[in-house]
Every structure is written in C-alpha cells, then in structure tokens.
Amino acid sequence: MFISIEGPDGAGKTTQAKMLKDRLCACGLKVVLTREPGGTPVGEEIRKLLLDPRFAEIAVTCEALLYAAARAQLVSQLIRPSLQEGAFVICDRYVDSSIVYQGYAGGEDLETLRRINMWAVENLLPEVTLLLDVDAETGLRRLKESAGEGKASWQGDRVEQKNRHYHLLVREGFLHLASLERERYRIINAQESPAAVHEKIWAVIMEMLRRKQVPIPAGEE
Numbered sequence: 775m776f777i778s779i780e781g782p783d784g785a786g787k788t789t790q791a792k793m794l795k796d797r798l799c800a801c802g803l804k805v806v807l808t809r810e811p812g813g814t815p816v817g818e819e820i821r822k823l824l825l826d827p828r829f830a831e832i833a834v835t836c837e838a839l840l841y842a843a844a845r846a847q848l849v850s851q852l853i854r855p856s857l858q859e860g861a862f863v864i865c866d867r868y869v870d871s872s873i874v875y876q877g878y879a880g881g882e883d884l885e886t887l888r889r890i891n892m893w894a895v896e897n898l899l900p901e902v903t904l905l906l907d908v909d910a911e912t913g914l915r916r917l918k919e920s921a922g923e924g925k926a927s928w929q930g931d932r933v934e935q936k937n938r939h940y941h942l943l944v945r946e947g948f949l950h951l952a953s954l955e956r957e958r959y960r961i962i963n964a965q966e967s968p969a970a971v972h973e974k975i976w977a978v979i980m981e982m983l984r985r986k987q988v989p990i991p992a993g994e995e
C-alpha cells in the first residue's frame with residue numbers, strides 16, 4: 775500500500791508519518807518511510823540545492839523540474855522496489871506538493887506540472903493521500919515554535935520566507951486537489967493534538983486494510 779501525506783507547512787506531516795509508521799510496524803507490517811524532496815542519495819543532494827537560502831533566484835520552472843527529478847529517482851530507487859516487496863510505503867509529500875507549491879501558489883501551469891510529474895513517477899500515484907488540513911497561522915506558528923527548539927524544517931528556510939498570501943494559496947490548492955480526486959484523498963482536520971490526529975489517520979488506514987482484506991492485528995479492530 776502506497777500512502778502519501780500532504781498538507782501545508784507545519785501541518786504535522788512528518789510527525790504523523792512517523793506515528794503511522796511506528797503503529798504499522800508494531801502490527802508486524804513492513805514499512806518504508808520516506809520524505810520529499812530527498813529519500814535517495816541523489817535526491818538528498820537535490821534537496822540541499824532547493825532549500826539553500828543562497829539560491830533565492832531559482833526560477834519556478836527550475837524548481838519544478840528539480841522536485842520532479844528528485845521524485846523520479848525516489849520512485850525508481852525506493853518506492854517501486856519497496857512496493858514490489860510488499861512493504862507499506864509512506865511518503866511525506868509527493869506529486870501533489872509540486873502541483874500546489876509550483877502551480878496553485880507559484881503560478882505555473884497546472885496541467886504542465888501534472889504531465890511532467892506523472893512522467894517522472896511513471897504514473898505511480900498513492901492509493902490514499904492524507905491531506906492534513908490546518909490554517910496558515912497554525913502551521914506557521916508550529917514551525918516557528920519548533921525552530922525555537924532548534925529543529926530543522928524544510929519550510930523553515932527559503933520556502934517559509936514567502937509571504938502569508940502564498941501560504942493561503944497553498945492551503946486552498948490542496949483543498950481544491952482533494953475536491954478533484956475524492957477517491958484518493960482523505961481530508962484530516964489537523965488542528966487537534968498529534969494523538970487525536972493520529973487516531974483519525976489510523977481509522978482511515980484500518981478501513982482500507984479491511985477493504986483489502988489484509989489481516990488486522992488483534993487489538994486494532
């Protein structure tokens with residue numbers, strides 16, 4: 775099963791991806807957790823380029839292609855092989871982040887971005903995309919607080935420096951994508967505590983396991 779976790783900056787994607795991985799692992803399932811951009815040696819180098827505040831001049835088109843390049847490597851080197859081995863793959867951001875950040879928020883043509891990315895991933899889309907929805911203020915406040923704790927965050931650098939309007943466009947973009955692909959998307963209200971958000975995610979995943987007739991471990995029904 776291929777699961778992506780999407781949502782605006784500071785929505786809690788990384789937090790929830792780890793909690794979901796731990797719980798699936800505790801059920802004895804094989805889980806691969808990866809993040810975007812990055813997740814492979816080549817992808818991590820591309821990530822450094824993308825997030826370096828010295829490169830404020832990066833054109834949106836260049837940015838879009840770099841994200842797609844890192845993603846292409848991730849799919850071929852890690853995601854596809856892991857799925858073939860029967861693992862659960864949890865991806866912290868995926869194609870939809872590109873459509874939203876470079877498209878809805880960055881102004882690039884949505885259809886072009888979609889085509890480039892679908893080519894990069896050889897049409898591989900997640901079975902379910904969990905959209906962690908929070909308002910821009912909450913997300914940015916969480917990131918600011920976590921920066922105070924000395925935690926690195928990919929939005930805490932070049933991307934986070936963009937203005938508030940941009941963050942509103944990001945949230946609206948994700949919600950619009952979710953409305954277009956109701957089958958794949960589950961919108962999760964992520965304003966609550968990490969534990970409460972996790973329970974909502976777990977309910978979605980349990981429902982999917984049941985539908986796929988994957989044996990559900992005792993105590994989790």
Ligand SMILES: Nc1ncnc2c1ncn2[C@@H]1O[C@H](COP(=O)(O)OP(=O)(O)OP(=O)(O)O)[C@@H](O)[C@H]1O
Nearest residue numbers: 783784785786787788789916920927929966967968
């Ligand atoms: N539900 C929550 N309530 C309050 N704080 C939270 C919640 N979820 C996560 N946090 C905290 O908010 C900060 C950002 O969380 P996290 O890094 O998981 O978000 P993210 O969506 O991955 O952000 P980014 O878009 O920057 O990758 C962290 O310090 C985390 O501990």
Ligand SMILES: [Mg+2]
Nearest residue numbers: 787788789866
């Ligand atoms: Mg994160």
